[in-house]
Amino acid sequence: MASSSDPAARLLREADHYVDINRFEEARARYVEVLGQRPQDGYLHYRAGYCLYRMGNHAEAAAHCREALENGYTQASCYVILGLVWRLQHKTAMAEETFREGLALHPEDANLLAQLAYLLWRLERYKEARQLIEQARALDPNHQTVLYYAYHMTQRRGRRSEAPVLIERYMQTDATEVEKRLFIVNDLIRTGRYGRARDECREAFVLDPLDRRVRDKMADIDFLCHPVNWPNRVMTRVGPRAALITVLVLVVLSDLFNTALVGFLLAALYAWARLAPRFYAGVKSGWRGRRS
Numbered sequence: 001m002a003s004s005s006d007p008a009a010r011l012l013r014e015a016d017h018y019v020d021i022n023r024f025e026e027a028r029a030r031y032v033e034v035l036g037q038r039p040q041d042g043y044l045h046y047r048a049g050y051c052l053y054r055m056g057n058h059a060e061a062a063a064h065c066r067e068a069l070e071n072g073y074t075q076a077s078c079y080v081i082l083g084l085v086w087r088l089q090h091k092t093a094m095a096e097e098t099f100r101e102g103l104a105l106h107p108e109d110a111n112l113l114a115q116l117a118y119l120l121w122r123l124e125r126y127k128e129a130r131q132l133i134e135q136a137r138a139l140d141p142n143h144q145t146v147l148y149y150a151y152h153m154t155q156r157r158g159r160r161s162e163a164p165v166l167i168e169r170y171m172q173t174d175a176t177e178v179e180k181r182l183f184i185v186n187d188l189i190r191t192g193r194y195g196r197a198r199d200e201c202r203e204a205f206v207l208d209p210l211d212r213r214v215r216d217k218m219a220d221i222d223f224l225c226h227p228v229n230w231p232n233r234v235m236t237r238v239g240p241r242a243a244l245i246t247v248l249v250l251v252v253l254s255d256l257f258n259t260a261l262v263g264f265l266l267a268a269l270y271a272w273a274r275l276a277p278r279f280y281a282g283v284k285s286g287w288r289g290r291r292s
Helices: 007-020 024-035 042-055 058-070 076-088 092-105 110-122 126-139 144-152 163-170 177-190 194-207 212-224 227-238 240-256 261-291
Strands: none
Touching: 007 024, 007 042, 024 042, 042 058, 042 076, 058 076, 076 092, 076 110, 092 110, 110 126, 110 144, 126 144, 144 163, 144 177, 163 177, 177 194, 177 212, 194 212
């Protein structure tokens, strides 16, 4: 056992403390300093990778997680972080492979099952996704991540929606107050209540102004509220089913009155909804690059 005067032990205690209070840059620096003495310590590589992931430095996070696995740290949490990094970098095939490699070693890890389920859901492989999220819920029905993804994979509207139950159960988990507020923010965004979402985000910022997830979510809300996104906001407020019914009615009317105008307008609106936000995001990203 390391003595209390051991510099490495002191650095690790400090690093763990900084992780607990979301000071990831300070934590990472200490893990890396100890790694200078223990370059083959897989656990330290994982911890450094986790910090970098939370800081948004995905390339370096992936490098450390790979080092962790190569040096024998094959815990489920390492596969989760590496898979998330690949998913955020839109490397979905690598993300799926990573989650499945983790599940081969930890077949009953609810977190890994939920991560793979949500990835498949985003890839529109709905049947597989539902099976996996049900397995995860059977293993750990109150797991924070399982509830989070189960919520995002269920309908938000309708009498049969399980979303209110999942929200209530998530609020009873050991998630931090910031995480719970961000969960509420996501729900408000999903139902088009952007003003209330911004208020909740501000409350989360007051609780922890250093949490990068809060700042990112506030930026997302500002982007969603931009005028260029108004077709998407309308669709969110009325719901996809109502939007689909409206479109079908307009198409029928267009056919009855033998006019292509309605079809042209619908096509233009669809193109706006799909392309304008991406164009805006690209311009904004380029402008930030010029200023930095």
